Amino acid sequence: MPRLTHRLQFEDFEIHVLAGQSRLTMALWMIASWITTTGRHWKFVIHDDGTLGPMDVVRLEHALAHCKVILSKDSNSAVGQALSKYPLCLRCRNLHPLGRKLFDMPLFAIQNKLLSIDTDILFFSTPQLMLQWIIGEDNGKSIFMEDVKDASLVPALEAEQLFEINLVQKVNTGIIGIQKQILSLDFLEECLACSGILNKDRWYIEQTLFALASSKFSNVELLPPGYVMAMDAQCPADAVARHYVGAVRHLFYSEGLAQVRPMLNCNRSRA
Numbered sequence: 218m219p220r221l222t223h224r225l226q227f228e229d230f231e232i233h234v235l236a237g238q239s240r241l242t243m244a245l246w247m248i249a250s251w252i253t254t255t256g257r258h259w260k261f262v263i264h265d266d267g268t269l270g271p272m273d274v275v276r277l278e279h280a281l282a283h284c285k286v287i288l289s290k291d292s293n294s295a296v297g298q299a300l301s302k303y304p305l306c307l308r309c310r311n312l313h314p315l316g317r318k319l320f321d322m323p324l325f326a327i328q329n330k331l332l333s334i335d336t337d338i339l340f341f342s343t344p345q346l347m348l349q350w351i352i353g354e355d356n357g358k359s360i361f362m363e364d365v366k367d368a369s370l371v372p373a374l375e376a377e378q379l380f381e382i383n384l385v386q387k388v389n390t391g392i393i394g395i396q397k398q399i400l401s402l403d404f405l406e407e408c409l410a411c412s413g414i415l416n417k418d419r420w421y422i423e424q425t426l427f428a429l430a431s432s433k434f435s436n437v438e439l440l441p442p443g444y445v446m447a448m449d450a451q452c453p454a455d456a457v458a459r460h461y462v463g464a465v466r467h468l469f470y471s472e473g474l475a476q477v478r479p480m481l482n483c484n485r486s487r488a
Contacts (some may be wrong), residue, residue: 236268364389
């Protein structure tokens, strides 16, 4: 894997990534495709899912200039203290690594805008809508990928009755753009207390809470079909990015990198 450098001016904006040993290579390819398609440097903050070790930190720091790696041994105590008055939030955070996107990322993020990208996403052309969100006014807009179907653990009618929310459907948190204050700990604790979702499918708890909080406190925009979530075998030629989830994850390498590698080689030849 080449060292991910670029000749353009370094950017101060943070991008948060939840990563572990099993997907560290995917994370580096995702980051390489993002850097190449945006034509900019970025500050990457890598959050340990609980499986990273010291050599993984060395690998990341070698590959990424100016990255910050937050290991579990360092984050657990800080997050535990921050959530000491929110026992259900703390339980949620420790129930599944995805909970760290809800609680660790906003705690450690320097800026108000929080952008998170999953490791199993590749970018093929300039993500203009994401860049516009980054540089735009703080107008309370949240952005997410659009899922193939709604997977919220709280039905829309229940969300309206319990929390007076017009719940946005098909929120997928492969890409998250949100203002930190939207993730109100008081509101998240209330959601966990009233909905009973801690006893449901833990893979979708984080996504459900993002959908509830963003629907309550912001204007939600789902990214268009060019940010592909489809389970079809072939990625459209005009795709901006693809989230290689579940049934199509094997295509990350066979399809996705077949498109990304030539982009990186072209970029290197111009350097």
